Amino acid sequence: xxxxxxxxxxxxxxxxxxxxxxxxxxxxxxxxxxxxxxxxxxxxxxxxxxxxxxxxxxxxxxxxxxxxxxxxxxxxxxxxxxxxxxxxxxxxxxxxxxxxxxxxxxxxxxxxxxxxxxxxxxxxxxxxxxxxxxxxxxxxxxxxxxxxxxxxxxxxxxxxxxxxxxxxxxxxxxxxxxxxxxxxxxxxxxxxxxxxxxxxxxxxxxxxxxxxxxxxxxxxxxxxxxxxxxxxxxxxxxxxxxxxxxxxxxxxxxxxxxxxxxxxxxxxxxxxxxxxxxxxxxxxxxxxxxxxxxxxxxxxxxxxxxxxxxxxxxxxxxxxxxxxxxxxxxxxxxxxxxxxxxxxxxxxxxxxxxxxxxxxxxxxxxxxxxxxxxxxxxxxxxxxxxxxxxxxxxxxxxxxxxxxxxxxxxxxxxxxxxxxxxxxxxxxxxxxxxxxxxxxxxxxxxxxxxxxxxxxxxxxxxxxxxxxxxxxxxxxxxxxxxxxxxxxxxxxxxxxxxxxxxxxxxxxxxxxxxxxxxxxxxxxxxxxxxxxxxxxxxxxxxxxxxxxxxxxxxxxxxxxxxxxxxxxxxxxxxx
Amino acid sequence: xxxxxxxxxxxxxxxxxxxxxxxxxxxxxxxxxxxxxxxxxxxxxxxxxxxxxxxxxxxxxxxxxxxxxxxxxxxxxxxxxxxxxxxxxxxxxxxxxxxxxxxxxxxxxxxxxxxxxxxxxxxxxxxxxxxxxxxxxxxxxxxxxxxxxxxxxxxxxxxxxxxxxxxxxxxxxxxx
Ligand code: HEM
Ligand SMILES: [Cu+2]
Ligand SMILES: [Cu+2]
Numbered sequence: 001x002x003x004x005x006x007x008x009x010x011x012x013x014x015x016x017x018x019x020x021x022x023x024x025x026x027x028x029x030x031x032x033x034x035x036x037x038x039x040x041x042x043x044x045x046x047x048x049x050x051x052x053x054x055x056x057x058x059x060x061x062x063x064x065x066x067x068x069x070x071x072x073x074x075x076x077x078x079x080x081x082x083x084x085x086x087x088x089x090x091x092x093x094x095x096x097x098x099x100x101x102x103x104x105x106x107x108x109x110x111x112x113x114x115x116x117x118x119x120x121x122x123x124x125x126x127x128x129x130x131x132x133x134x135x136x137x138x139x140x141x142x143x144x145x146x147x148x149x150x151x152x153x154x155x156x157x158x159x160x161x162x163x164x165x166x167x168x169x170x171x172x173x174x175x176x177x178x179x180x181x182x183x184x185x186x187x188x189x190x191x192x193x194x195x196x197x198x199x200x201x202x203x204x205x206x207x208x209x210x211x212x213x214x215x216x217x218x219x220x221x222x223x224x225x226x227x228x229x230x231x232x233x234x235x236x237x238x239x240x241x242x243x244x245x246x247x248x249x250x251x252x253x254x255x256x257x258x259x260x261x262x263x264x265x266x267x268x269x270x271x272x273x274x275x276x277x278x279x280x281x282x283x284x285x286x287x288x289x290x291x292x293x294x295x296x297x298x299x300x301x302x303x304x305x306x307x308x309x310x311x312x313x314x315x316x317x318x319x320x321x322x323x324x325x326x327x328x329x330x331x332x333x334x335x336x337x338x339x340x341x342x343x344x345x346x347x348x349x350x351x352x353x354x355x356x357x358x359x360x361x362x363x364x365x366x367x368x369x370x371x372x373x374x375x376x377x378x379x380x381x382x383x384x385x386x387x388x389x390x391x392x393x394x395x396x397x398x399x400x401x402x403x404x405x406x407x408x409x410x411x412x413x414x415x416x417x418x419x420x421x422x423x424x425x426x427x428x429x430x431x432x433x434x435x436x437x438x439x440x441x442x443x444x445x446x447x448x449x450x451x452x453x454x455x456x457x458x459x460x461x462x463x464x465x466x467x468x469x470x471x472x473x474x475x476x477x478x479x480x481x482x483x484x485x486x487x488x489x490x491x492x493x494x495x496x497x498x499x500x501x502x503x504x505x506x507x508x509x510x511x512x513x514x515x516x517x518x519x520x521x522x523x524x525x526x527x528x529x530x531x532x533x534x535x536x537x538x539x540x541x542x543x544x545x546x547x548x549x550x551x552x553x554x555x556x557x558x559x560x561x562x563x564x565x566x567x568x569x570x571x572x573x574x575x
Numbered sequence: 576x577x578x579x580x581x582x583x584x585x586x587x588x589x590x591x592x593x594x595x596x597x598x599x600x601x602x603x604x605x606x607x608x609x610x611x612x613x614x615x616x617x618x619x620x621x622x623x624x625x626x627x628x629x630x631x632x633x634x635x636x637x638x639x640x641x642x643x644x645x646x647x648x649x650x651x652x653x654x655x656x657x658x659x660x661x662x663x664x665x666x667x668x669x670x671x672x673x674x675x676x677x678x679x680x681x682x683x684x685x686x687x688x689x690x691x692x693x694x695x696x697x698x699x700x701x702x703x704x705x706x707x708x709x710x711x712x713x714x715x716x717x718x719x720x721x722x723x724x725x726x727x728x729x730x731x732x733x734x735x736x737x738x739x740x741x742x743x744x745x746x747x748x749x750x751x
Contacts, residue, residue: 070739070740070742071739074736074738074739074741137739140738140739141738142736144736146696146697146735146736148695148696148713149696149697149737149738230714231697231712231713231714232712232714232715235697235712270588270591271588271591274591274595294710295620296620296708296709296710297710297712298621298624298691298709298710298711298712298715298716298717299624299712299715299717300622301622302613302619302620302622305620306609306610306613309609310605310606310609314602314603314605314606315602317602317605318598318599318602321594321598321601321602322594322595322598325590325591325594325598326591329590329591377605381605381608381609382609382613382620383609383612383613383616383618383619383620385620386618386620386707386708386709387706387707387708388708389699389708389709389710389734390699390701390708390710390734390735391701391706391708391734455706456704457701457703457704457706457732459699459701459732459733459734460734461734461735461736461741462732462734462741462742463741463742464742465732465742470703470704470730470732471703472704537588542590543590544590547590547593547594550594551597554597554598554601557601558601561605565608565612568616568618569616569617569618571618571705571706571707571724572618572702572705572707572721572722572723572724572725573617573618573686573721573722573724574617574618574619574620574621574707574719574720574721574722575617575618575619575621575719575720
């Protein structure tokens, strides 16, 4: 076995430190392993705090319980936004970047010290944000902190620390890739999953820089260094960061979709070119998405809004629609090649539904696409946005994307990281089998409850909507659907956290000896390399079922889209 | 996850090509819908905007109220002037933490130039139950040309978080 080059290129004679994963046959650099573990642990911790806040704010918005008082509601809403959307997502993605730039490339971590510096800054930033939101009422400004709502300087500082930390961590991703390429750790193109992570990393870089353009002036303003800053420009910069940040989540999620599909059913991408092209579309077109959050803002022209929200965006939507076909299609081909060829959907009936990575993958794809994607495009339509802006339909949309979609996928992958990276046996396997269904089912209800409440005019971020006395009686029903969904989702969340911590904290360290967690001893990742061109092209193995599914999706998309135009046409005339 | 075969630049097959084409056509259609509605539809997002300052806007609102006030009504125990401006005129609403001031009385089927601006934070103009939602910012005088097509009492909810009293920020438009 060839030895790896020294891990610290600047320390002469330093020893290399790696192990070979017996399951994936890939080299795992120990620095990378420790970094992945640290970031993943922080991710799950922040998910836990955010989840406690989630339960409490959900039981407040469910009018029947109306649990918290207004001050605590807004405080925990702020905390929930920060811990979930920023901390949980970014920590997990950084873990993914360290994984993608080392293990997947058979390479070493070339800058571990720098990566630890990033981790420490992110941790300090994240903890500080939690503390100052909980203990200083000035910082109850929601995670968006729209100027001229003024938080304390430490609040902005904690954002800046976190962002600088993340930027440093992302930089090590690029360093790793360059070093791996130069040391010829992999030949030719990088694997698709790593390519997807690279898309995420590139997006993350300019996302974080845009974020600085919003937060740094806000910080200076809170210190009294500058006397004012235009609130419209702040919103523009903030969403220049906030929206592309969602595409980072998207690119990371899709990379994980490809990974989970390979881990659980052994796919080989049907056409690498098609999939890579779809990632490239994100890179080019998604950066204009800031407009989505400004469609109802003063001072911007129709042309600016329409071009930014559409031209660019629909090509990014095209990217997603391509993945939405290529992943199920690859799964279908792989399953058909195993002999499950009956009818259009025989392959689905024979899929490993008990394998948590598989169920998490399917739930993630289905809710992300059918609920999150469709509602997203509709909300992002310039005129229709007027019906939706800041109503409950908004959190309804993003709990279908970033939660049902991204979070479920992250959870699914975590189950495999435990044996492969933490090198601990996965405990409570039965829980893990059920967890994606409970979390996903709950989230689906929660999203639908939010969306239908929003359709009736219920606004987001509002402690007591009955105050205005305008909501119709049916809101009680839709809020109950939302509330029941929230409780289920929280149960699913608790199950996830319990499985992770019980597995990680108990039992001895053992080298994994198989890949699948519950459905047999097979190793789909290695089997996938045996899928020949011939099998891929076999007439019997063509992804006809997936093809039918995407067309059904398109029909639903069109129905929802036109219904919204119809709704818009019924309201007051306005221009 | 593993490295791809060396030559992955292959032509797409029939199903992929078909889906790519259909999806592209759909995306183009989505794009065209917006300008189409812009020219043909009756509901478009207002774009007319002027720079202002909270002080200046407050003066304008006070003059407006003094000129057209017809009565007084209270919301949550606080009295607000009811203002009935003539059809076709410029009408004003002032957002501040946590009030929509004043109460407007409009006529169904008549057009008004509705000005919106904030004295302090971001606020969200959310007219219920017709469900029209716009962002209100300090320093921007946002003009929406509206025609009420239904009559009755309409409530303005604030749907942009504007600090702790946010949910108490309620206003009213009466359409006769
Ligand atoms: C157990 C699961 C969860 C439940 C029950 C839940 C529930 C809620 C509720 C009730 C709100 C407030 C809606 C409003 O009043 O406007 C909310 C807001 C939000 N949630 Fe969640 N959530 C969950 C998980 C997540 C996760 C995993 C993420 C991110 C990855 C997330 C991101 C957000 C964001 C960004 C907001 C908006 C905060 C704001 O408006 O300032 N949530 N959630
Ligand atoms: Cu307000
Ligand atoms: Cu408000």
